[in-house]
Amino acid sequence: MDLTVEGKAYIDGSFQDCCLGITDGKITAIKKILKGDKHITFSHKLILPAGIDIHVHFRDPGMTHKEDFSTGSLAAAFGGVSCYYDMPNTIPQTTDMLSLLDKINSSEKKSFVDFGIYSGISNRNIQNIAKIGEKCSGFKIYLGSTTNSLMLNSKNLRDVFKAANSTNKPILIHAEDDQCLINYKSDERNLTDHLKCRPSECEETAIKKILTSSKTSKNKIHICHLSSFEGLELLKDKQKNISCGVTPHHLLLNIEKNLSPKTWHKVNPPIRTDIDRAALFDGIQNGSIDVLESDHAPHTLDEKNIEFNDAPSGIPGVETLFPMFLYLAKKEKISFGRLISLFCENPAEIVNVPKGKLEIGKDADFIVIDYKDESKVKSEHLHSKCGWSPFEGWPAIFPTHVFVRGEKLIEEHEMLENQGFGRFVDKW
Ligand code: DOR
């Protein structure tokens, strides 16, 4: 064994004093006592699987003034995320083989942690789904318009599901119905206007269309960033291949709070009411929601600090998600078990990557936290290029150590590796 790691680790649903044996980047043994070529003991700390964020926008290529694979993946690493999945609404959009392969190449050179890359499905590339599906990590569909978005007409959903059947790749969907959004379109001066322009009815309409057109689909279908009470109701008895995710901002923020600056909190789908927020929080506790995803969507302060109507939508969050929820787990707002299902185990299953669990055969991706090491989110300490967070000042527990494939990436909050360490996880 190359390395053995000793401490209180989350194995099989509980924290146990044990040793993890690691060979060639994989967990190859879990025993009370193990000794490898190298042995590290973490006393008085907890060892958990690293997070998997299946929804980030790292803006590379085309908008690298907002973020790039290097800064985005650095932020991911410091937030305890060993693997991220990048969205296709870049410039150019990731909708064909060339843009996909370029993106994979570039992120292999720049990334600090492992990653997958999605391809977007628009009305124009449905006939290429099977081919692109051989190389991408999954597909993203936008049913409603948003930042630099690629649109799919919902009439084409059935054809898309049919074409994707041969690929065995997950399909992630932004569920806001464009026809519905058009009906409510008007000028916006504040977050209440933004919410009125994107009511939960539009989320409901989109989810209904997805549910009716996907009945015979064999692919995993993931409804991204669920935001409304009504949307969640529709998904309570969903088919086994359908999952849904929620973001920290939809779980922790609501329109009745005095959210300021307003444009920082402009996001699609919008921040809704406390009723929606509370229903979503119940959903993560009781298991009706499957995934926590950051939807890390950075825009610079210059871009955000303009007239509300013209400001872009999007909130950063890849570095703060896990640390804030680790703090909430410590405060017993959610159990460690649920948190690990939501941000490690379930995401890994959806994207089919051998990570997310401290189990023999999985990649040795884990984080170490010091339970007493509470700190506050401070933008100046975060690694995204955007330089701000809506969670400034919120309590969090940042991992002291992060391991990816058995390599120590972060030690005592310091990065030890270079960019380019990260690997594309779906290499054909
Ligand atoms: O608010 C959003 N921003 N929602 C999205 O769906 C896209 C994202 C972005 O890319 O900025």
Ligand code: ZN
């Ligand atoms: Zn997104």
